[in-house]
Amino acid sequence: MSFLISDALAEGPAAAPPGGEGLPLIFLIGMFVILYFFMIRPQVKRQKEHKKLVDSLKKGDEVQTMGGLVGKITDVSENFVKVEIADNTVVAVRRNAVEAVLPKGSLKEI
Structure with a gap:
């Protein structure tokens, strides 16, 4: 029975499927871009408009x-x-x- 266990341990870990290493990074970058254009950029634009309004009083x-x-x-x-x-x-x-x-x-x- 021990001869089967040694063969299983000798094989090593299974190889990762090719081409899947960068997908989570691309997804994370895409989410940040969406967050920037829908939340951060409009807020900065409103702040600039308000500062312009306050300066023109x-x-x-x-x-x-x-x-x-x-x-x-x-x-x-x-x-x-x-x-x-x-x-x-x-x-x-x-x-x-x-x-x-x-x-x-x-x-x-x-």
Whole structure:
């Protein structure tokens, strides 16, 4: 019986099928490319657009903040803008918290 075991051990491990070594690597690279184009690239594009919007803020713009406040910018500084949300009611808001610049006259409709 031991003579069969020695023959089985002498054969060594089975050979891997040819051509299958690079397939998992190609699949991984493909998934990363898909992730980049569907998630990372659009986020970077939105960040650039928001930075451009924040850099273009000026006195008199009608804006909406991320918190939902709408008003007219009365003063612009390096990090903050002052937004008049009602008569004689001015709040200081970080420039990055401005979500959108509204078309002129939008506040009259509210």
